[in-house]
Amino acid sequence: MSSSLDHKDLFLKIIVAVLSIVALIPVFSIVYELVIRGLPVITGAGLKFFTKTAPAPGDRLYGIGPALVGTVELALISTAIGIPIAFFTGVLIETFRESRISQIVNIIAKSLMEIPTVLIGMLVYILLVVPTKTFSIISGGIALALVMMPYTLTYIEESLNQVQYKYIEAGYGLGMNKKQVAFKVMVPIAKRGVVVGILIGITKALGETAPLLFTIGAARNTINWNPLEPGDAIPLLIFDYIQSPYDNMKDIAWGSALVLFVLFAILYSSIRLFVKRVRI
Amino acid sequence: MDNSVPPPREDKIFLYSLLPFASVIIAALILLGIILLDTSLPALKEYGIGLFMRNVWKPREDGPGEYGLLAPIIGTLETAIIAVIIALPMSLSLLILTEEMMPNKWRDLVSTLIDVMAGLPTILYGLWGIEVLIPFLRDHFMSFLHEKIGFIPLLSCQPLSGSSILAAGMLLSIMIIPFIYVIIRESYSTIPQSLVEAAIAYSSGWRHYVKFKIGLIKPALLGGLLLGFGRAAGETVAVALVIGNSFHLSSCIFAPGYTISSLIANQFANSMYYPLMSSVLFAGGLFLLSTGLALNYAGVKLIRRSRKLCQAV
Numbered sequence: 166m167s168s169s170l171d172h173k174d175l176f177l178k179i180i181v182a183v184l185s186i187v188a189l190i191p192v193f194s195i196v197y198e199l200v201i202r203g204l205p206v207i208t209g210a211g212l213k214f215f216t217k218t219a220p221a222p223g224d225r226l227y228g229i230g231p232a233l234v235g236t237v238e239l240a241l242i243s244t245a246i247g248i249p250i251a252f253f254t255g256v257l258i259e260t261f262r263e264s265r266i267s268q269i270v271n272i273i274a275k276s277l278m279e280i281p282t283v284l285i286g287m288l289v290y291i292l293l294v295v296p297t298k299t300f301s302i303i304s305g306g307i308a309l310a311l312v313m314m315p316y317t318l319t320y321i322e323e324s325l326n327q328v329q330y331k332y333i334e335a336g337y338g339l340g341m342n343k344k345q346v347a348f349k350v351m352v353p354i355a356k357r358g359v360v361v362g363i364l365i366g367i368t369k370a371l372g373e374t375a376p377l378l379f380t381i382g383a384a385r386n387t388i389n390w391n392p393l394e395p396g397d398a399i400p401l402l403i404f405d406y407i408q409s410p411y412d413n414m415k416d417i418a419w420g421s422a423l424v425l426f427v428l429f430a431i432l433y434s435s436i437r438l439f440v441k442r443v444r445i
Numbered sequence: 446m447d448n449s450v451p452p453p454r455e456d457k458i459f460l461y462s463l464l465p466f467a468s469v470i471i472a473a474l475i476l477l478g479i480i481l482l483d484t485s486l487p488a489l490k491e492y493g494i495g496l497f498m499r500n501v502w503k504p505r506e507d508g509p510g511e512y513g514l515l516a517p518i519i520g521t522l523e524t525a526i527i528a529v530i531i532a533l534p535m536s537l538s539l540l541i542l543t544e545e546m547m548p549n550k551w552r553d554l555v556s557t558l559i560d561v562m563a564g565l566p567t568i569l570y571g572l573w574g575i576e577v578l579i580p581f582l583r584d585h586f587m588s589f590l591h592e593k594i595g596f597i598p599l600l601s602c603q604p605l606s607g608s609s610i611l612a613a614g615m616l617l618s619i620m621i622i623p624f625i626y627v628i629i630r631e632s633y634s635t636i637p638q639s640l641v642e643a644a645i646a647y648s649s650g651w652r653h654y655v656k657f658k659i660g661l662i663k664p665a666l667l668g669g670l671l672l673g674f675g676r677a678a679g680e681t682v683a684v685a686l687v688i689g690n691s692f693h694l695s696s697c698i699f700a701p702g703y704t705i706s707s708l709i710a711n712q713f714a715n716s717m718y719y720p721l722m723s724s725v726l727f728a729g730g731l732f733l734l735s736t737g738l739a740l741n742y743a744g745v746k747l748i749r750r751s752r753k754l755c756q757a758v
Contacts, residue, residue: 269471
């Protein structure tokens with residue numbers, strides 16, 4: 166390559182650098198605002214911020230207990246339902262790669278990933294909320310499971326795909342059948358990828374709001390551990406509170422957003438312990 | 446090869462034991478299609494194709510009322526177009542910056558940052574959009590543009606609250622930049638070494654070299670654009686917070702509007718009180734699903750073609 170001091174080269178480099186910086190400013194601004202606006206709310210309220218139920222409009226600056234409990238429940242339910250389905254489907258796609266069913270499932274899973282998540286909420290509303298005549302945490306958990314499945318599945322399937330063929334061949338050479346090759350050769354070799362896939366699914370489910378709009382009922386006046394009853398979640402609380410005209414609600418929304426961000430950061434960093442690149 | 450011999454019985458049993466899991470995923474998509482079609486049928490029967498061509502929203506509790514989804518459909522297209530117009534040059538710049546202008550150490554830092562952007566819960570973008578981006582746009586950007594070049598119809602209306610088509614489009618662009626970046630970077634990094642060497646040998650400078658390589662992934666750029674468009678069109682809560690939720694159809698991007706998904710987010714809970722409203726919203730959902738699947742299909746196809754082009758050489 167000739168000299169990079171060429172004026173046109175320099176001009177292009179400057180444009181690229183400026184546009185890139187502009188593109189990255191929002192993420193810095195978001196983190197900055199979360200800390201500046203959210204932290205005082207949490208430190209001011211102390212532990213009560215997390216343990217109490219929803220405040221009256223214009224009243225106090227704490228009380229996301231129901232949302233925190235709901236978010237934990239939702240994470241557990243969606244993981245319990247979504248992960249086994251994603252894992253075994255990933256194994257199917259990979260071990261029976263040449264079969265038609267595997268190709269169909271793969272295409273459908275990829276399409277499911279690009280479907281607006283609000284539609285998943287509508288689906289679960291019709292399938293569960295209407296027949297049971299009540300909003301419930303479990304309905305929200307099932308909606309989130311549907312959202313996380315394609316992500317976890319894709320990641321697990323890709324990491325199984327990276328297992329070198331010589332190991333798979335060696336497995337068959339030893340007289341193993343497909344099941345043994347899958348669970349004794351491929352999954353153990355790709356176990357980091359499997360764990361990452363699970364964590365990515367949880368991270369995805371944790372931050373979703375739209376699938377919860379018509380499923381969990383935004384019940385925030387009592388702390389409720391029963392998943393068959395209505396409940397709340399942190400993203401949903403932020404969505405509702407920030408649209409409130411009351412300042413205390415908006416402040417709580419910022420505090421909750423910081424909590425959500427910290428949860429996200431913890432999950433994200435634990436994924437980074439396993440892999441360098443994280444695609445959520 | 447193993448594959449050529451007929452599968453033994455055990456393998457068949459293994460396949461059948463895995464099928465129930467896979468069928469959940471197949472059933473989810475099929476059920477979604479069926480339910481959206483079924484629930485939107487009453488509205489489609491009542492209003493016909495006019496449901497997507499008219500702009501009217503007159504709910505009635507004691508009758509069918511009048512509905513037309515034109516404003517939210519246009520709003521969806523407008524915001525997504527603004528989003529990709531901004532996001533494409535930005536993500537392309539980030540690609541050139543990280544792949545061609547930075548030492549590895551810096552590159553990892555910036556890619557990590559972009560990965561964080563991609564994974565950040567969308568509600569955080571929405572919160573930041575309504576509380577930080579909108580006041581900024583209103584006070585420093587919209588009124589300036591309106592005063593200086595307000596004769597352009599797109600910029601002709603007085604910016605009021607800041608909640609607007611433009612704000613939604615810009616917020617969406619910020620959200621899809623990392624998404625498009627990841628797609629085009631994946632294609633960029635699969636350009637085979639032989640082509641990279643050819644690019645080095647035949648280009649008369651850095652600029653030509655970069656242009657040549659970008660030229661090789663053109664289908665992937667288009668594919669990323671389509672998938673980014675689909676993402677933007679389907680985003681719900683962040684848009685619902687910044688678009689202003691108005692059925693008023695305006696040629697001006699400073700005016701508030703609606704998108705299909707933000708309409709669903711806002712009206713679905715009330716829609717049970719009106720005979721046909723929920724059916725109308727499901728029809729909107731059907732529109733989202735079909736456009737989403739079509740965009741996804743085209744986008745994925747283009748990206749594949751980009752890979753093949755590179756591999757063919």
